[in-house]
Amino acid sequence: MLKTVVSETAKRLVVILFVVTGAFLLVRAAPGDPAAFMAGEAGSGDPAFIAHLRAQMGLDRPLPVQLGYYLRDLAALDLGQSYREGRPVFDMIAERLPNTLALAGAAFLLALVMGTAAGFLAAIHRGRLIDRLISIGSVLFFSSPYYWVALMAILLFSGKLGWFPSHGTQTIGAGYTGMRALADYLHHLVLPATASALFSMAIYARLVRASMIETANALFVKAAHARGMAPVWIWLRHVLRTSLLPITTMAGVQAGQLVAGTILTETVFAWPGIGRLMYEALGARDYNVVIGVFLVTSMIVILSNLVVDLLYRFVDPRTRAA
């Protein structure tokens, strides 16, 4: 087991190195002077900042040496300076990251639980009304841009009905503390988390349904019937359990997509996380921030993949032995 953990982790380190090198090369290959490009808005106006960038990037040295500097900085958690705010990018990301993790985590759980439940219901009621409704619902959510669903949700649930706040993480000026503050935060979280979750939820529902229907045709399910087990137990203990394995792999991919997807939901809901940060930086062409957020997002995705992979090995006895 330890051996797998080590080798899997090593594999991820290679991927991280690949991502970082890729980002580095992309910037160097950008059209024009990389320093001017990185300075973005400031490119024409602030020669001091460009000079600072030039020195930091070591543009007069050969490319491998530049990469060396870059990696050294990253290892020291130095993601450079934001031109717009004049602060270290790492600090800006660090202070917003908890909000993003809360949003993505909530969306992930919601999608996993609701999606699996919907897929399970659809599978056991295959061909009946519930199945049709769930199928239609999942096709619709799968087909809609979720930032647009988010906007529509704001129109309906904040605008028309006034049930949920439409932006931010807390009621401004209310000065809540303790449990009240937490409740307020969660209240603000409802719409963004649901909107982010819908797409993944639709994917899980379809996958769980298809996987369960396939498993239900397996011989061991027939054998369980022949043993006289009650159908409910067969669905739960044999079909669902076995079908959840492919879902685990999917969950790894989706967790990553959710983190990246917060760029859209955070923008819509003015949720102060790293996605919103990236959006603002894009508008201001503050590229150090954009790349910083990209790298951090990638790290999170790679880590969650690692966790899911190890989990899968633990859950599926066949891979555990191999």
Added chain:
Amino acid sequence: MPIWKSLLSRPDAILALILLGAVVLAGVLAPLIFPGGPWRMVARPFIAPFTDMGHPLGTDALGRDLAVALIYGARTSLEIGLVSTCAAVLFGTAIGGIAGFFGGRVDSLLMRSTEMFQTVPSFALAILLVAIYSPSLLSIMAAIAVVSWPPVARLARAEFLSMRRREFVQAALLSGQSNLRVAWSQILPNVLSPLIVMAALMISMAILFESALSFVGLGDPQVVSWGYLISAGRGVMARSWWLTFLPGFSIMLTIVSISILGDAIGDSQDPHFERKETE
């Protein structure tokens, strides 16, 4: 063609076909029907839909016709969807096909690199690519193709690998047919239908990607796209909700149609050749 027959036997597929046909037709003919383009101010701003038959879907904050913008948006979406999907499918099939056919070291090398691309969050990578190479139709298509080929490669590899082990392929190789010939005439026709189904899915994803990129301000400033319309309408959403609603609704209808057709094609390809024994 049996595909057409099975499509026409499903009412949802017929509806999807009509809808998609309309979108494609409108997109293709846009410059002929509205030679003035989508950017022209043609009437007073904020006309509500269905109130002025000269501008059936109303106008935006600058008095531009929303119907015209939607039709030009369809053109952009389809163009980007088709081109980037084609590029991704061709590249992915080539990589995956080679890996699956030859196996061994070639396979593990190609698949390791594919996996790396797949681990990077695709939307974030697409944003980075478009941002660095400045938004244009070309950079957007390229970015979408770059982030969407890995799943194709994995599918193609799995299919080629399983076909490679099939005995009819081994028999073809034993009879002296060359590798290329076997891959082309024995394997490819047998793996085409899952690839087609996947391509349909990828066109949808490409359209969603493009709209999302436009929404965060990384659309091609020269062309109108549905995502751009959503973000443009967002500021006045409280006042004229349809400016946000209609472009998103167009995306949804298009993609629902594509998914239905993809499913229908996938279903129609299966039964004949894999006759299941009833015993």
Added chain:
Amino acid sequence: MMTDPILDVRDLCVDLRGGSRIVEDISLSVTPGQTVCLVGESGSGKSMIANAIMDLLPGSLLAVSRGQIRFHGADLRLCGHRALRELRGRRISMIFQDPMSALNPVRRIRTQFDEVFSAHGVEPEGGREARMLELLELAHLPTPRRILDAFPFELSGGQRQRVMISMAMALNPDLLIADEPTTALDVTTQAQILQLIAELQRAFGTGVLFITHDFGVVAEIADRVVVLRHGKIVEQGPLDEILRAPRAAYTRTLIDAVPAWNPRAGGLSTPALVSARALGKVFKGGATALDEVSMDLLAGETLGIVGESGSGKSTLAKCLIGLEEPDHGGIVMDGTDITALPAAQKRLRRHRMQMVFQDPTAALNPRHMIGRTLADVLKVNGCARPDLRARALALLDDVRLDRRLIDRFPHELSGGQRQRVCIARALAANPEVLIADEALSALDVSVQKQMLALFQDLKEARDLAILFITHDLRVAAEICDHVVVMRHGGVVARGTPEAVLAAGRHPYVEELLAAIPGQDWFPAGGAAAARGAGRCAI
């Protein structure tokens, strides 16, 4: 026997939903302690009858449309799902052909075994754990505690089937339905499983409904035989009667399809065409596939390679033909070692050896018509374009197929026809050597007989050397000039069939021979044959 039947099926019909009748007017009964064999080829509906009795038919496709299924006098069709569920597993058990997929791959044997008890709320004396261990021990599983902790993939095929049988017998059922339970197993394992079922049957007094396609197995275990064809009963009666004096011509064909036992003297002494020299191969996991295997295939002979699964016989064939690379050793053809040749040279020689595979369905491209399949091979072997169709038709004649099949797809053909197409395709390359890798085992017994005859004819007409890979010692003894017996990747015996199977034979050959079922009726070497010879009037 005049005891009341446990199971009494009357006029059972199964229909495709909204369609044709698949199983028609089946009547049969099973009394305590009796073994009733349901025999038939593929498509005879034999498994469907078993599933109908258990109410396990896929409801969306098939339904029982008429008839009664009486269990101790009560009609199961009328008793409702809940009551039926109570019976299943407790009083009627079932075991399946494929013990791997009949066990949930991701759950331990213990959990799955335990369900037998929990599903029926049974608490055996001394606790479930003790009872499970006891049952596994009864099934001759050496380390029952380890088996309970294992996942299905950690067990061998034979062990899995033993586990299935223990589970089926756990609640001491009155009736055991066995759906081809030994078809996926090797002969020696099959013999052990058949013995186990008989043992438990005696101990528990269970009635057994045994479904099989193999008349050898029937002769070994049946008290009563029901012969099925196309969903109808051809005839039924006590074993003696059916084997001694079958009334239906079809039954006769099935019985005759069991190869006769007359090991050939063989002994051709033509020069060697292909020779393997000390071939060795180790699989990735570390298992030895080939262990210093040497053999000669003589010009114009049929060489039988006999062995059970995992013996390395297929790997040997694949190495000879170039589908696998041996780790070391050489393959000599015309005095040159072809393993050492560059890839281009290898390709040029490919046509000299051709292969016929086990499963003809998998061996034909589903999207190519028969004509195209043959033409593709003819083309690369230098046939001019205008002659392609004529040559393809001639090939169909050679394998005795209707010329009209040239414009058909494989799925429109029967299994036997498909295998003939595969042979025609192999011949299209004009080979000197034909390798048949278990080429008969996916076919029905009545078809096997015809295919053997075809191989013999082709061999003589085309002066072919045939490498015949099989698990069936009977077949090898009948048609081969020489036989090589393999085990665990090595050769244990070689020579003419007569010599290999003669007195003083290798203990493993002895074991294989002893495992052949139904020797009382279908003699196969040794003491058993002598004992049965008197009884065997056919």
